[in-house]
Amino acid sequence: MYIHQTYQLIEPNExxxxxxxxxxxxxxxxxxxANKFNLLAVFGALSCVQNQTLSTNLGIYLATEHGPVESLTNVLEQVTKEDGVVMPFDFLGINTNASFYIAQALNASGKHMVLTSHNLSFEKALQLAYFDLMHNEVDDVLVGKVDASLCFIDPKHRPMGDKNNFDESCWLYANRNAKNAVAKIEKIEEFASLEAMQKVYGELGTTASFHDLLHTFEDNLHVAKDENGKYIVIKIQKLKV
Structure with missing residues (x-):
């Protein structure tokens, strides 16, 4: 899997x-x-593939931890009010249809999906994209992680307190073509425990985020774990352009 372009938006609540x-x-x-979540998703995805020639058989894999929370909150507030009426665009906004909007904007006819997970959402989406690309299910892949700031929620009710104050839309574009690639994902492996991972890779320190690793000048491993102690290891090879 050869990565040709990346895009990262991490900004305070806008x-x-x-x-x-x-x-x-x-x-x-x-x-x-459209709600903010969908706008963040489409803007980040399109920013990532600027100046790229895309196949129509493009796979779009959008990962999120929280999804369109603001629209969901609005709907819940409306239905709990006496004589409350749900506004139609708020109701439509609770559907995670951002990947459809991206496909529409790019005229892509390949598979597209939104994957939600509290932990390892991006890594799981990337793993699925890697599998589909290696088995010729798609010709190109666009993989991203999107979450809108949760500043509108009281900090004590946010999943990670003040760590959810940023709008995030991070993406990569990849295919099977090595020409002009900036990096190669050599393998993605899952391990049921820390001990199982250490049998293969030994002692590993804390690694940077996946997108930060792509901007270093050396080969590296991205290691992430979920709340159940399962690990995903992504081996990245930097390429000279």
């Missing part, structure tokens, strides 16, 4: 109008009533 304006410079599809 109003939805900011992302609407940014997205208008990249595509013309109508997302006027």
């Amino acid at each position: 109003p939805i109008a900011t992302y609407k304006q940014k997205l208008s410079t990249l595509c013309k599809i109508n997302l006027r009533r």
